[in-house]
Amino acid sequence: MLKYLRYLSVCLPAVILFACKSGEKLYNQGRYSAAVEAFVKKLQRRPQDETSLRLLPAAYDAAKDFYEGRAKQALASNNPLKWEDVKNEYRSMQALYNVIRSSPAASSVVKPKDYSAAIAASGENAAEVRYDRGIQLLDERNKAAARQAYDEFDAALRLSPNFRDAASLKEQAYQLGLVHVVVSEIDVRSSYFQFSADQFRDALVRNLEDRRINTFVRFYDERRVRGEKDFHPDQYMEMRFMDFMVGQTYVDRSQREVSKVIQVKGNKPDSTGKYPMVDITVKATIFVTRKTVESSGLLDYRIIDVTNDRILRQDRLPGSFTWQNQFGTFRGDERALSDADKGLIRGRDIPPPPPQDLFLELTRPIYDRLARDLQSFYSQY
Structure with a gap:
């Protein structure tokens, strides 16, 4: 038992030092999102860790700038499904929000932005695009288009559950797209x-x-x-x-x-x-x-x-x-x-x-x- 305690006394500081260096290494490599998670995990074990407390705010701001920049690029593009890309970027930021909020020590040095409203809004916009595409396809009144419409309404519901009457239109598209084989x-x-x-x-x-x-x-x-x-x-x-x-x-x-x-x-x-x-x-x-x-x-x-x-x-x-x-x-x-x-x-x-x-x-x-x-x-x- 004494030998085991000696082993822990030698190895545990080494593990903690390695974790700290890993977060700092990720930060220096420009992997800011991963660095935020590493720093928060370190602070959950050692709330007073100086390196984590010092670098976490910069890592979060860099990750925030990265994802928000990607969201702006998506919005400026001609991609008809750009709102889905925007939503994904906001979800990545919300994941960091949840990680930081899980640690009181991390929350004391970083006030993360809550993107839940932005996620819901972008989801609504993305669902509306899918919904409108489904309506256009359904108006063609043929089986091939109806099957595509079914997929569009299904995507709309995944982006925003209970979106308008997408559920009933999805069923309508399904019935129209069915091939009945006797x-x-x-x-x-x-x-x-x-x-x-x-x-x-x-x-x-x-x-x-x-x-x-x-x-x-x-x-x-x-x-x-x-x-x-x-x-x-x-x-x-x-x-x-x-x-x-x-x-x-x-x-x-x-x-x-x-x-x-x-x-x-x-x-x-x-x-x-x-x-x-x-x-x-x-x-x-x-x-x-x-x-x-x-x-x-x-x-x-x-x-x-x-x-x-x-x-x-x-x-x-x-x-x-x-x-x-x-x-x-x-x-x-x-x-x-x-x-x-x-x-x-x-x-x-x-x-x-x-x-x-x-x-x-x-x-x-x-x-x-x-x-x-x-x-x-x-x-x-």
């Missing part, structure tokens, strides 16, 4: 697989909604919006399974010879009267039956612009699934069988899954590819 029922050319195809489509619509690919793109199940008079889709996605084959079965039978050298007790005793172990070769024939059920198909899809019947995207996606089962019997000496051979012998002839399950399996790779395609397409839309 996902059609899937044509499979077979009523037997219609239920499975509907499951495919239902999962796809849920997936697209859950992923939130694009803020301005909404997907709808055709069955749920059919007959709604006030609903007007912008795009229509058609899907059709074609050239699909479910449950093509192949049976392959084969046989192979296996053998193994093992040790067994001999028939003749040796000179001591014991029966020594001898090597013998055991053999067996394995008969293997392999059943394979192959399923494959193609999904043809296209996305159509409802207003002009223009095809926006189309592709044909393949999918396949192979189910396999094998089992076997043997003839000969069981001792010749390996563990893998024994597992094969224990297998049994089991029926393949029903066609509906095979159809769903072959659609899994198609589903994954289609979901990726649509995410890529609509994320840049």
Whole structure:
């Protein structure tokens, strides 16, 4: 414990001296804002520190001149969003105000300026610019401009919460900018697989909604919006399974010879009267039956612009699934069988899954590819 106290008595003054020199070094480098923070931290530990008390006022005045100068330059520029730059400069000064106010010793030598009113005023001016830009874009009454208007109103609200009616106009811009995509029922050319195809489509619509690919793109199940008079889709996605084959079965039978050298007790005793172990070769024939059920198909899809019947995207996606089962019997000496051979012998002839399950399996790779395609397409839309 005594050794630890000695260590502190040596190191603590060195740390304090280093902190003081760091603030002075920052000041000499012209990094006035960082110097102010360093001096204030020092005064929080040592309120009577002479260097900090002496240099803090000069550091603050220099930082104040720097940020206010940048604010004036921004105001004199032709940048339409200059008020946002002004607000940022004032916020930097307000941060120094808060730092100095946190230390009584620092506040005794510096009376920092409160920029909260200036920040609010510049925020109002900046929000008004964004608001006016949003109004102009919204007046164009098209989806692309409405999306830009949405961003402008959103920026206005971030600059000045509750600014005028920006919140309601933002929602109006959002609704106008939305692209409504209706996902059609899937044509499979077979009523037997219609239920499975509907499951495919239902999962796809849920997936697209859950992923939130694009803020301005909404997907709808055709069955749920059919007959709604006030609903007007912008795009229509058609899907059709074609050239699909479910449950093509192949049976392959084969046989192979296996053998193994093992040790067994001999028939003749040796000179001591014991029966020594001898090597013998055991053999067996394995008969293997392999059943394979192959399923494959193609999904043809296209996305159509409802207003002009223009095809926006189309592709044909393949999918396949192979189910396999094998089992076997043997003839000969069981001792010749390996563990893998024994597992094969224990297998049994089991029926393949029903066609509906095979159809769903072959659609899994198609589903994954289609979901990726649509995410890529609509994320840049």
